[in-house]
Amino acid sequence: MFNLQTVLFAFVLLALLLLAGRFLKQKVQVFQKLYLPASVVAGVLALLLGPEVLGAIATARGGNVGFLAGGLFSENIRAVWSQAPGVFINIVFAALFLGETIPPPQDIWRKAAPQVVFGQTLAWGQYVVGILATLLVLGPLFGAHPISATLIEIGFEGGHGTAGGMADTLKELGYTDGADLAIGLATVGIVSGIVLGxxxxxxxxxxxxxxAVNHHVTEPEEIPDLNVITETPEVRRHRARLLRNLLIDPLSINFAIVGMAIAIGWLILEALRWVESMTWGGEDGFAIFQFVPLFPVALIGGIITQSLLNRLGLGVLVIRSMVQNIAGVALDVVVVAAIASISLKVIGGNLAVFLILSGAGILWNVLIFLWWAPRIFPSYWFEKGIGDMGQSMGVTATGILLLRMVDPDNRTGAFEGFAYKQLFFEPIVGGGLFTAAAPVLISRFGLLPILALTAGLLLFWLILGYALIRTFREPKSSH
Known part of the structure; x- marks a missing residue:
């Protein structure tokens, strides 16, 4: 057991590791060329200084090194870190759409239909590839757990945050090695995404x-905010009046709004669990929501919170840049703590599974980019496709980085499509509801039914893509 003081020191150490990660990134050219986030560098540093590397080296050498057997960090500190990803990922997802005015779905579809189709094709294909690899190779030859079929999508499409957030669910379902493999895959994804991209x-x-050719690239920090509540002078004056009347600091109110989004998500999830327990999920029934983590529902809570604030005339209280800073700090905590808590022994014990899943995921993403992007996008296929490919192999920032490499001035409109696509994308896959439900579904129904489901959805998006292609060509043929 650990007390609040241990928690404080654990996060002080995380902050120092982040500073060290930023320093190393500025000094080491390899990290700069790979555009690795400082949080990833800090996480790897923590892993090296922990029991898996430094502790193992000290133990192997023997002698009077007992104090280094656990690395530089105590067991209680590591216990706090191991629990942090599952908690802080809720903040990241709750803040995702706060401060944005979400346009009607038909407007989003009209502006970003090819982008939505391409992104969904990549995501559902990762499930199909993972399930086929598990059915044909990983299960028969290496005795891999069936839930390993979901790890490509969790690690690649979801990234470190989702992988860390799914750790408890994977353990509850009996796949204790899954969390370490997912975080390892997320690390492989982000590095390979940048290198191959x-x-x-x-x-x-x-x-x-x-x-557009321009070799000067700046590191991306976030998705372009196309639908942020317009920061006019009137909006700022209105916000200032509200804050003055409420006698509260802007940071405090925005943090409270994020908390409100998480609370609404928690209430929704608890209600779903209650309904499930009283109906289909009763004794010996099929339960799914008891295994679903909070973070994908917190995203829905964020959308509801913003809608409620808008209806009450309080939407201007949300300062998008401040909410993003809150989410950014939470995401840094998730990434550093998740990587620091990886068990290299688990990855080493499942090395064949890990390498096959990594190779299959990378191959799928690159081949779909080269085959599907030139067909689905009526113009600027390379610029519009490479952003989604980058996101599907690491994090959203990887996608934006690759977009800036090929279209730094946004002459092609690829940024708009990329940003609008998230509204159709994030609630479902890449950390959304299906990402959370997939391990449960496989545990309950097995691989073949979920293969049929995901292959059907992949086929749906491919057919829809070909329908879009025909509509793009019709005006040209009739002209």
């Missing part, structure tokens, strides 16, 4: 697929 960008320039 950079190589593809260079290839695209040489082949003439890239229209």
């Amino acid at each position: 950079t190589a593809l960008a260079d290839w695209g320039r040489r082949k003439g697929h890239v229209t």
Whole structure:
């Protein structure tokens, strides 16, 4: 057991590790060329200084090194870190749509239909590839757990945050090695996404697929906010009046709004669990919501919270940049703590499974980009496709980084499509409801039914894509 003082020191150490990660990133050219987030560098540093590396080296050498057997961090500190990802990921997802005015679905579809189709194709294909690999290779040859079929989507499409947030669910379902493998896959995804994306960008320039050529790239921090509540002088004056009347600091009110979003998500999830327990999920029934973590429902809570604030005339209280800073700190905690808590022994014990899933995920993403993007996008296919490919292999920032490599001035409109796509994308996959439910569904129904479901959804998006392609070509043929 640990007390509040241990929690404080655990997060002080995380903050110091983040500073060290930022320093190393500025000093080490390899980290700069890979555009690795400082949180990833800090997490790897914590892993190296923990029991898995430093502690193992000290134990192997023997002698009077007992104090280093657990690395530089005490067991209680590591216990806090191991629980942090599942808690702080709720803040990240609750804040995702706070401060934005979400346009009607038909407007989003009209502006970003090819982008939505392409992103969904990548995501559902990761399930199909993972399930096929598990059915045909990983299960028969290596005795892999059936839930390993979901790890490509959790680690690649979801990233470190989702992988860390899903740890408790995977353990509850009996797949104790899953969390470490998912976080390892997320690390492979972000590195391979940047390396292969950079190589593809260079290839695209040489082949003439890239229209805007500019080699100066700045590191991305966030998705372009296309639907942020307009910060006019009147909005700022209205906000100032409200804050003055409420006698509260802007940071405090925005943190409280994020908390309100999480609370609404928790109430929704508890209500769903109650309904499930009283109906289909009763004794010996099929229960799914008891295994669903809070974070995908917290995202829905954020949308509801923003809608309620807008209806009450209080929407201006949400300062989008401040909410993003709150979410950014939470995401840094998730990434550092998740990587620091990886068990290298688990990955080493499942090395074949880990390498096959990594290779299958990378191959799927690259091949779909090269085959599907030129067909689904009527113009600027390279610029519009590479952002989604980057996101599907690491984090959203990877996608934006690759977009900036090939279209730094946003001449192609790829940023808009990429941002609008998130509204159709995040609530479902990449950390959404299906990401949370997939391990439960496989545990309950087995691999073949979920293969049929995900393959059907993949086929649906491919058919819808071909329907879009025909509508793009019709005006040209009738002209």
